[in-house]
Amino acid sequence: MAQYQVLVVDDSAFMRKVISDLIEEDPLFTVMGTAKTGREAIAKVKELRPDAVTMDVEMPEMNGLDALKHIMEETPVPVIMLSSLTSDGARETILALERGAVDFVRKPSGSISLDVFKVKLLLHEKLRIAVAVNLKSRTMSSVKVAKDELVVLSDAGSRLPTRQSVPAVLKPNRIGPVQKLVAIGTSTGGPRALQQVLSALPEHFPAPILIVQHMPPKFTHSLALRLDSLSRIRVVEAEDGQELRNGTAYIAPGGWHMHLAKNDRTSGYQVKLTKEEPRSGHRPSVDVLFESLLPYVTTLPIHTVLMTGMGSDGAKGMKALKAAGSHAxxxxxxxxxVVYGMPRSAVEQQCVDYVLPVTEIPRKLTELLPST
Structure with a gap:
């Protein structure tokens, strides 16, 4: 007997049928109802109280993004977004994750059986995660700021207000030598956590930041653009051979492993991207990134961070770095x-110096890496 009930929201009758059929192939779930508009979705969530919702983005009357906002404010429930493969679809998905969606699944084409099979497996996986998430973390107002502002830490660690959209021309291009490094790994719930951390760092943050977020191609590009618009530091999708700069965050592109490498020409550091086999099902992998830092531990102070995510990616790499003499x-x-998996694995490996709520991580990083 199914244990969890799902509401399917999509303006296409065909897609509602496809998604419903895919969901019910997992005996853990049953579809309790459907909705074809955002307004109808809000009403049915209040009426039916589902355990999870799958939500399309483009719908008449009220789109999925606006419906999601109302649902998370009024009747919080785990929501999985159905995203298209287009650039617009990727941008909208990033916004949905900011607004409280647990995760997303690319919409099936409906015509290619292999594509539908892959979507089915992902949908079942994401739904199983969704019904077990810490929903409080999606709805809690951990940062109290005005609608059009965010909070940024100054170089001294005090709070400074700034406009939500930060023009790139205001961002300094710090070309000084790289003398320390931060590496961050995250998965489910990561986009929102990354926003809370990166948007609170000062523009003169004195180190590059290497980031692995489990996410497919195109979506990492949209994530980088969105985070860059919200942050004082630069945020970019990493490119092979790219020279590392202080005050810049580099997000590993979906489908590629990211490594740290020495640039013999400049004596600095650069990004190296590879297509090695996925590690524990992930490419990019946090463990692959962390392991690539091992040769530099004795000459480059390295600080590692693991945030929300299912599984244990990054814990072994963090432990190896700690044993080799990495910093905090x-x-x-x-x-x-949202999912206490990756951080818990690191804690269990006994290689963590600080266990902090996400809102305190940027303050700790600013304290550990003061600007000179």
Whole structure:
């Protein structure tokens, strides 16, 4: 007997049928109802109280993004977004994750059986995660700011207000030598956690930041653009051979492993991207990134962070780095994790120096890496 009930929201009758059939192939779930508009979705969530919702983005009357906002404010429930493969679809998906969606699944084409099979497996996986998430972490107002503002830490660690959209021309291009490094790994719930951390760092943050977020191609590009618009530091999707700069965050592109490499020409550091086999099902992998830092531990102070995410990716790499002499290691605490998997694995490996709620991580990084 099914244990969890799902509401399917899509303006296409065909897609409602496809998604419903895919969901019910997992005996753990049953589709309790459907909705074809955002307004209808809001009403049915209140009426039916489902355990999870799958939500399309483009719908008449009210789109999925606006419906999601109302649902998370009024009747919080785990929501999985159905995203198209287009650039517009990727941008909308990133916004949905900011607004409280647990995760997303690319919409099936409906015509290619292999594509539908892959979507089915992902949908079942994401739904199983969704019904077990820490929903409080999606709805809690952990940062109290005005609608059009965010909070940024100054170089001294005090709070400074700034406009939500930060023009790139205001961002300094710090070309000084790289003398320390931060590496961050995250998965489910990561986009929102990354926003809370990166948007609170000062523009003169004195180190590059290497980031692995489990996410497919195109979506990492949209994530980087969105985070860059919200942050004082630069945020970019990493490119092979790219020279590392202080005050810049580099997000590993979906489908590629990211490594740290020495640039013999400049004596600095650069990004190396590879297509090695996925590690524990992930490419990019946090463990692959962390392991690539091992040769530099004795000459480059390295600080590692693991935040919300299913599984244990990054824990082994963090432990190896700690054993080799890396500097501070930080794990996001259970209270703010959407899924307390990756950070918990690191804590269990006994390689974590600080366990902090996500809102305290930027303050700790600013304290550990003061601007000179």
């Amino acid at each position: 290691s930080i794990a996001e605490s259970e209270e703010t994790c």
